[in-house]
Amino acid sequence: MDEICVLAPATVSNVVCGFDCLGFALNEPFDEVHVRKIPEREIRIVNRDEFELPSDPTKNVAGVALQAMLDAVGADFGFGIEMTKYIKPGSGIGSSAASSCGAVAAANRLLEDRFSKHELVEFAMEGEKLASGAKHADNVAPCIFGGFVLIRSVDPLDVVPLGFPPLFVTIIHPQIQIKTADARAILPKDVALSTAVQQWSNLGAFVAALAQGDHELLARSMEDFIVEPARKSLIPEFEAVKAASIKAGALGGGISGSGPSMFMLSKNEKAAKNVETSMQQVYSQTGVEFKTYISQVNPAGIVFL
Amino acid sequence: MDEICVLAPATVSNVVCGFDCLGFALNEPFDEVHVRKIPEREIRIVNRDEFELPSDPTKNVAGVALQAMLDAVGADFGFGIEMTKYIKPGSGIGSSAASSCGAVAAANRLLEDRFSKHELVEFAMEGEKLASGAKHADNVAPCIFGGFVLIRSVDPLDVVPLGFPPLFVTIIHPQIQIKTADARAILPKDVALSTAVQQWSNLGAFVAALAQGDHELLARSMEDFIVEPARKSLIPEFEAVKAASIKAGALGGGISGSGPSMFMLSKNEKAAKNVETSMQQVYSQTGVEFKTYISQVNPAGIVFL
Numbered sequence: 001m002d003e004i005c006v007l008a009p010a011t012v013s014n015v016v017c018g019f020d021c022l023g024f025a026l027n028e029p030f031d032e033v034h035v036r037k038i039p040e041r042e043i044r045i046v047n048r049d050e051f052e053l054p055s056d057p058t059k060n061v062a063g064v065a066l067q068a069m070l071d072a073v074g075a076d077f078g079f080g081i082e083m084t085k086y087i088k089p090g091s092g093i094g095s096s097a098a099s100s101c102g103a104v105a106a107a108n109r110l111l112e113d114r115f116s117k118h119e120l121v122e123f124a125m126e127g128e129k130l131a132s133g134a135k136h137a138d139n140v141a142p143c144i145f146g147g148f149v150l151i152r153s154v155d156p157l158d159v160v161p162l163g164f165p166p167l168f169v170t171i172i173h174p175q176i177q178i179k180t181a182d183a184r185a186i187l188p189k190d191v192a193l194s195t196a197v198q199q200w201s202n203l204g205a206f207v208a209a210l211a212q213g214d215h216e217l218l219a220r221s222m223e224d225f226i227v228e229p230a231r232k233s234l235i236p237e238f239e240a241v242k243a244a245s246i247k248a249g250a251l252g253g254g255i256s257g258s259g260p261s262m263f264m265l266s267k268n269e270k271a272a273k274n275v276e277t278s279m280q281q282v283y284s285q286t287g288v289e290f291k292t293y294i295s296q297v298n299p300a301g302i303v304f305l
Numbered sequence: 306m307d308e309i310c311v312l313a314p315a316t317v318s319n320v321v322c323g324f325d326c327l328g329f330a331l332n333e334p335f336d337e338v339h340v341r342k343i344p345e346r347e348i349r350i351v352n353r354d355e356f357e358l359p360s361d362p363t364k365n366v367a368g369v370a371l372q373a374m375l376d377a378v379g380a381d382f383g384f385g386i387e388m389t390k391y392i393k394p395g396s397g398i399g400s401s402a403a404s405s406c407g408a409v410a411a412a413n414r415l416l417e418d419r420f421s422k423h424e425l426v427e428f429a430m431e432g433e434k435l436a437s438g439a440k441h442a443d444n445v446a447p448c449i450f451g452g453f454v455l456i457r458s459v460d461p462l463d464v465v466p467l468g469f470p471p472l473f474v475t476i477i478h479p480q481i482q483i484k485t486a487d488a489r490a491i492l493p494k495d496v497a498l499s500t501a502v503q504q505w506s507n508l509g510a511f512v513a514a515l516a517q518g519d520h521e522l523l524a525r526s527m528e529d530f531i532v533e534p535a536r537k538s539l540i541p542e543f544e545a546v547k548a549a550s551i552k553a554g555a556l557g558g559g560i561s562g563s564g565p566s567m568f569m570l571s572k573n574e575k576a577a578k579n580v581e582t583s584m585q586q587v588y589s590q591t592g593v594e595f596k597t598y599i600s601q602v603n604p605a606g607i608v609f610l
Contacts, residue, residue: 021506152510152526153503160510160522190495193531198458200505201326204512205457205465211516217465221457226498 003036004109007303008102010087010293011094012169012263013138016222016254017202021151023142025298026093026169033062033102034082037110041078043067048084053099061096061127062103068126069104069115079107091173092257097139100127105144105302120144122157132180139257146301148210165213167297168272170250172241172279173261175289178234183258186230198225215251215267222252222265235259240282248278269294308341309414312608313407315392315598316399317474317568318443321527321559322507326456328447330603331398331474338367338407339387342415346383348372353389358404366401366432367408373431374409374420384412396478397562402444405432410449410607425449427462437485444562451606453515470518472602473577475555477546477584478566480594483539488563491535503530520556520572527557527570540564545587553583574599 007030013023038044043057043066057063066079081103087095104123108115115123124140141149141159152158191199202221209217232238235255245253245264249271253264264279266272272294283290312335318328343349348362348371362368371384386408392400409428413420420428429445446454446464457463496504507526514522537543540560550558550569554576558569569584571577577599588595 018505018509020502021509150506150509150513152506152522158510158525160513162513163516188498191498191501193493193496196496196501196504196531197325199501200323200508201455201457203505204323204326204455204508205463207509207512208455208465208467208516211468211513217457220463226501 004106005034005305006102006106008098009298011139011142012256016224019227023138024148025142025146025301027295027298029086031098031102032084035106036080038078038080044080046082061131062099064130065100065104065123065127068123092259092261094139096131097143100124101140101143117144144301147299162210164210168266168269169295170264170272170275171293173291176260178259180258191226195225219251228254236286237282241279244278244282245275248274250275309411310339310610311407311411313403314603316444316447317561321529324532328443329453330447330451330606332600332603334391336403336407337389340411341385343383343385349385351387366436367404369435370405370428370432371408373428397564397566399444401436402448405429406445406448422449449606452604467515469515473571473574474600475569475577475580476598478596481565483564485563496531500530524556533559542587546584549583549587550580553579555580
């Protein structure tokens with residue numbers, strides 16, 4: 001094999017009650033990443049999209065992630081990447097994670113699957129560190145593992161793939177920019193223990209509901225007492241989108257990542273489409289441009305073409 | 306049926322990372338509760354043990370719980386209770402919950418199972434309110450439902466029975482008194498958001514580990530960053546008991562309820578017995594009297610004789 005092409009999916013992190021630990025993978029949108037081995041000890045990046053991301057590998061998340069892998073190998077070779085991104089940077093659905101994960105997953109196949117999924121997540125987290133200043137795994141882990149994953153711990157890394165029933169996701173991406181730093185700064189530093197208990201009771205119930213395939217319990221447990229109340233003011237019409245979505249049949253949902261995208265989970269495709277229509281109705285009155293997506297929760301993660 | 310006799314088991318609440326929301330039932334110790342219907346509109350309590358609990362039904366948790374049930378029925382009759390407690394009050398393994406739950410479960414059978422398990426938990430919580438000043442469900446729910454349960458919410462009550470693998474429990478009950486009020490007062494009112502995230506990541510992983518029967522993940526997720534650090538000073542040799550237990554083969558464990566009992570979970574009975582021996586070795590050097598118990602996690606809860 002000289003060249004590997006993969007599709008690296010968008011992901012939703014900070015799933016309602018699961019701030020900083022729970023994420024899942026989508027079927028679409030996705031990025032298309034081609035990686036080939038080259039004899040030179042370097043990383044060459046060609047961007048085939050409109051987003052004007054840096055081609056300097058030390059300033060590109062895919063480059064940084066691949067360099068971590070090359071360092072681990074002690075390689076006397078390099079990689080060439082061709083990246084076609086369909087996930088807009090800054091959308092809140094794991095655009096940087098898709099770049100890093102696509103690159104390391106493809107490169108690993110060229111290295112005959114030398115590294116485990118946990119190791120690929122470690123490499124991809126170097127990309128996340130470049131993008132946001134902190135190593136976090138709640139987008140890269142679902143991108144690599146697929147499905148729903150819980151990050152029990154980042155250091156040492158402990159990724160827990162979760163059982164889950166078929167679920168459909170509706171995403172609305174308002175075309176506004178929220179800086180991750182602003183979304184972080186708006187969070188409380190401390191929370192009341194009683195509020196933390198409410199939050200973790202919901203998270204425990206959410207994980208149980210996934211394992212048991214209990215859609216009603218899933219709906220009841222999608223309450224966020226801490227992060228959503230702080231961040232929802234950053235997203236125009238957040239409350240209206242949520243209320244209309246639930247009226248249209250969504251089980252629940254919230255802010256994807258640190259926004260501005262919002263996601264809603266539904267039991268079936270029909271409900272997910274009704275939710276999309278209701279989101280479009282709310283947003284068509286705002287003057288804010290937006291895109292919507294419908295996708296199943298993607299059990300596979302990276303797809304090798 | 307004129308009279309029903311039940312065994313109401315001890316329970317462990319505040320299971321490590323699951324403060325105020327996670328509990329499980331033991332096989333032993335248990336209380337023996339006889340309930341019969343009487344024509345008089347009153348509750349008569351006879352205590353057949355050494356603990357000198359009040360026989361005035363307004364001051365006895367079983368009496369208060371049964372009165373809540375009689376009120377819900379609009380009954381023109383009453384109940385007579387004979388209570389033989391083997392679970393010492395104040396032990397931290399759900400003594401008051403066993404009294405209340407045994408009483409309402411037996412009475413419900415006399416009423417031809419008119420009430421659901423959720424409703425029985427509601428009645429029994431009135432007993433908990435008498436005992437501790439607050440309605441909480443993390444002992445009464447596992448006592449009624451059996452197995453591991455998660456309390457997603459107390460008001461409205463939402464009890465989630467969890468799937469779990471076979472697990473053995475070793476309990477050590479140091480014969481000292483910890484006032485629930487003191488154990489509450491020692492807790493922090495607020496916690497750092499970053500610490501809360503660590504705690505709920507562990508709780509999510511613990512629930513997933515139960516569902517997946519993954520003992521190694523169960524062990525890794527039994528870490529408490531909030532409650533145990535605050536409360537462990539109340540229990541002599543807490544750290545030594547924990548360290549010796551894990552060395553002897555326990556998966557992990559912590560303070561049962563608000564103490565003074567400690568519990569450890571093990572994969573099999575042999576490990577649980579080794580853990581008991583190691584606990585006894587630590588405590589025999591303290592001069593504090595103690596009792597130990599070994600039990601499987603009890604999937605049934607209340608047993609009808």
